[in-house]
Every structure is written in structure tokens, then in C-alpha cells.
Amino acid sequence: MSKVLELIGVDRRYGELTIFEGLDLTLERGGATALLGSSGSGKSSLLHIAGLLEKPSGGRVLIEGQDTAALGDGGRTALRRVKIGFVYQFHHLLPEFSALRNVMIPALIAGSGKGAAEERAKELLVRLGLGERLGHQPAQLSGGEKQRVAIARALINKPALLLADEPTGNLDQETSARVFELFLGLTREEGVALMMATHDQELAARLPRTLRIEDKHLIG
Numbered sequence: 010m011s012k013v014l015e016l017i018g019v020d021r022r023y024g025e026l027t028i029f030e031g032l033d034l035t036l037e038r039g040g041a042t043a044l045l046g047s048s049g050s051g052k053s054s055l056l057h058i059a060g061l062l063e064k065p066s067g068g069r070v071l072i073e074g075q076d077t078a079a080l081g082d083g084g085r086t087a088l089r090r091v092k093i094g095f096v097y098q099f100h101h102l103l104p105e106f107s108a109l110r111n112v113m114i115p116a117l118i119a120g121s122g123k124g125a126a127e128e129r130a131k132e133l134l135v136r137l138g139l140g141e142r143l144g145h146q147p148a149q150l151s152g153g154e155k156q157r158v159a160i161a162r163a164l165i166n167k168p169a170l171l172l173a174d175e176p177t178g179n180l181d182q183e184t185s186a187r188v189f190e191l192f193l194g195l196t197r198e199e200g201v202a203l204m205m206a207t208h209d210q211e212l213a214a215r216l217p218r219t220l221r222i223e224d225k226h227l228i229g
């Protein structure tokens with residue numbers, strides 16, 4: 010199994026306030042991990058650190074064995090673009106663009122040719138059951154469809170690591186269950202290392218590994 014993410018002794022502090030400290034975590038390709046913890050325990054902070062959006066207050070973050078401490082902002086952004094995908098509770102799609110275009114954009118930014126980006130985006134959208142919705146703009150899509158487009162967008166660059174923060178948290182229960190199935194199936198097929206923060210114990214139980222932030226430490 011190849012290591013995608015390693016956190017070694019990671020701390021997050023805001024001034025005098027310690028959110029968590031001494032976190033060690035390894036995620037491997039093909040693995041799926043749920044991250045639980047009460048509100049304010051630091052789940053989003055941990056995803057931001059793992060996703061290179063924030064630097065930890067202490068400790069080391071390695072992506073596929075590469076220590077990110079020495080990287081500047083440009084290096085971190087470049088690594089994030091090709092190695093890491095994000096799915097949030099809200100889709101954050103660009104309203105003026107079609108579903109297809111929204112999915113293609115990260116590939117185009119990463120330097121992919123238009124033809125290859127379009128082919129991969131179409132393939133993902135078809136696998137997510139949106140083959141008939143390629144030309145629809147976000148306002149013409151249902152909540153579950155928008156979230157499926159956001160999932161395709163997160164996977165377009167074949168990331169090694171997929172970080173999800175309540176990916177179906179904004180959907181009604183039935184839609185959430187359906188979208189979650191598609192989401193899990195696709196992440197398995199793509200072989201990414203998935204880490205998903207959630208409050209939902211039932212969703213967490215669907216993943217093979219569960220971790221919890223408790224009393225500033227990672228337990229599980």
C-alpha cells in the first residue's frame with residue numbers, strides 16, 4: 010500500500026488556544042477514513058492542514074513522501090492542484106458555466122489539453138449518472154445533481170488524496186444516501202485515499218476506518 014498522506018506530530022494552535030496537538034496519521038491509497046469529533050474539535054482544521062490550505066502550528070505534513078514544510082505558497086498550490094481533491098458541504102460551482110465546464114476547469118488550470126479534459130469530465134459525469142445534464146448550468150440542476158458535479162470536479166485531476174467535509178450534509182436524507190453511494194463507489198474505483206469529516210455516525214460507519222478528534226487528540 011502506498012502512503013498518500015502522513016501527518017507527524019501535527020499541532021493546530023490559535024494564539025494561546027490549542028485545538029489539537031501531536032496528531033499522527035497515515036492515509037494510504039484505496040483507503041477510506043471517516044473523521045468524527047464534536048463541533049469545534051478541529052475536523053475542518055485538520056482537513057485544511059492535510060489539504061495544504063493551511064500550515065500546521067507544529068509537526069510535518071508529507072504528501073506521497075514529500076515533506077511540504079520547505080515549499081512556498083506556489084509549490085504548495087501546485088502540489089495541491091495535482092494531488093488533492095476537495096468536496097465541501099456546499100458545491101461552490103461557478104453559476105455561469107455548464108456542469109461539463111465546471112468539471113473541466115481544474116484540469117485546464119492544471120495544464121491539461123481541452124480534449125483530454127473534456128473526455129475525462131464527461132466520463133466522470135456519466136459514471137455519476139449525469140450524462141444527460143452535461144450542458145446544464147448549476148441553477149438548472151437539483152441539489153443532489155450539483156453535489157455530484159462537485160464530486161466529479163474534485164476527481165478530474167485523478168488526485169491521490171480526496172478530502173471531503175460533510176459532502177452530502179446539505180442534502181435531504183434520501184438524496185444524501187443516493188449521492189453518498191455514488192460518491193463511495195467512485196472513490197473506490199478511482200483508488201484515492203479518502204478522508205471524510207462528518208457528524209453523521211451512520212455515514213461514518215459505512216467507511217472501513219473511523220477516527221475521532223477527542224480531547225485534542227486523534228483516537229481510533
Ligand SMILES: Nc1ncnc2c1ncn2[C@@H]1O[C@H](COP(=O)(O)OP(=O)(O)OP(=O)(O)O)[C@@H](O)[C@H]1O
Binds near residue numbers: 023028046048049053
Ligand atoms: N482563524 C481562527 N482563529 C481562532 N480560532 C479559530 C480560527 N479558525 C478556527 N478556530 C477555532 O478552532 C476550532 C476548530 O474549528 P474547526 O472548524 O476545525 O472545527 P470542526 O470540528 O470542523 O467544527 P464543526 O463540526 O462545527 O464544523 C474552533 O473552536 C474554532 O473556533
